[in-house]
Amino acid sequence: MAIRLSSENRVYAFARGMAPAATVDAGETVILEARDCYDGQVDLTRTPLSADGADGSLCNPATGPVFVRGAMPGDMLCATIEKIDVAPVGLIFGSNRDWTYSAGMAVHIEDGKVALPGGHRVPIEPVIGVIGVAPSGDDAIPNSTPGDHGGNLDTPDVRTGSTVYLPVAEEGGLFGVGDIHALQGDGEVCGQGIEIAGSVTVRLQVMKGTLGPGPVIDAGGHWAVVASAETLDEASDIALLRARDFVMARTGVKDHEAIMLLSTVCDLRISQIVNPLKTVRVCIPKRIAGAW
Numbered sequence: 001m002a003i004r005l006s007s008e009n010r011v012y013a014f015a016r017g018m019a020p021a022a023t024v025d026a027g028e029t030v031i032l033e034a035r036d037c038y039d040g041q042v043d044l045t046r047t048p049l050s051a052d053g054a055d056g057s058l059c060n061p062a063t064g065p066v067f068v069r070g071a072m073p074g075d076m077l078c079a080t081i082e083k084i085d086v087a088p089v090g091l092i093f094g095s096n097r098d099w100t101y102s103a104g105m106a107v108h109i110e111d112g113k114v115a116l117p118g119g120h121r122v123p124i125e126p127v128i129g130v131i132g133v134a135p136s137g138d139d140a141i142p143n144s145t146p147g148d149h150g151g152n153l154d155t156p157d158v159r160t161g162s163t164v165y166l167p168v169a170e171e172g173g174l175f176g177v178g179d180i181h182a183l184q185g186d187g188e189v190c191g192q193g194i195e196i197a198g199s200v201t202v203r204l205q206v207m208k209g210t211l212g213p214g215p216v217i218d219a220g221g222h223w224a225v226v227a228s229a230e231t232l233d234e235a236s237d238i239a240l241l242r243a244r245d246f247v248m249a250r251t252g253v254k255d256h257e258a259i260m261l262l263s264t265v266c267d268l269r270i271s272q273i274v275n276p277l278k279t280v281r282v283c284i285p286k287r288i289a290g291a292w
């Protein structure tokens with residue numbers, strides 16, 4: 001029977017030395033219940049919806065941390081998302097790009113579909129916004145911020161069926177997830193997906209060796225090599241160099257050949273442009289880089 005961790009066990013930053021909320025063996029499945037990105041501070045029954053008075057320091061809680069036995073620095077923690085269940089009601093605050101207005105609405109899910117503006121009813125495709133482990137540096141990284149440890153990646157490839165590989169910096173990994181989106185497009189341009197509480201069923205394994213210095217996602221049909229930086233240009237450069245190395249390591253081609261493959265059959269995609277660091281990913285088809 002899988003361990004179930006309630007959202008009472010939550011952190012607002014990933015940091016070295018976090019006290020584990022649970023300890024599991026590598027290969028175990030855990031169910032992590034997660035609050036919405038406002039930590040449940042927004043009353044979903046109120047009209048109009050308002051986040052006034054919400055404590056920003058409580059945003060993006062991640063449930064955990066989970067200590068995985070056998071995960072050591074230098075390994076990758078492999079988190080296979082088996083299932084994402086979501087609450088019946090979520091929310092979205094839409095802001096324009098200069099943040100001069102913000103309006104929110106509660107979003108109801110019926111028959112697996114969300115009701116969006118314009119009368120559109122769209123099937124949900126839950127995404128995990130925050131997924132991470134303890135970082136390598138001494139400073140805690142708030143859950144608002146993505147990085148090589150994971151964190152606020154807001155990357156739509158982090159969905160049911162995907163495996164997220166995260167570099168282990170501290171024994172046990174210290175894994176956590178939160179910030180579920182019932183639906184999110186690439187870019188997350190207004191700052192939010194359909195923000196919603198829920199639970200994540202995830203199998204935690206350990207891979208000896210590395211896939212690179214940052215998150216890598218096995219998204220089924222493709223690999224996604226992820227990087228975050230202050231600008232999209234910087235993030236793109238980092239992601240492309242990592243993707244080049246990934247392709248070289250997996251196929252044996254030379255560096256310029258790997259770049260040619262990236263330019264012809266791979267996609268550079270924007271995950272999000274709204275967090276303190278921006279996140280992009282290079283998507284490499286499995287026919288190029290193979291299954292693990």
Ligand code: CA
Binds near residue numbers: 154179
């Ligand atoms: Ca987020």
Ligand code: CA
Binds near residue numbers: 129179191193
């Ligand atoms: Ca979010």
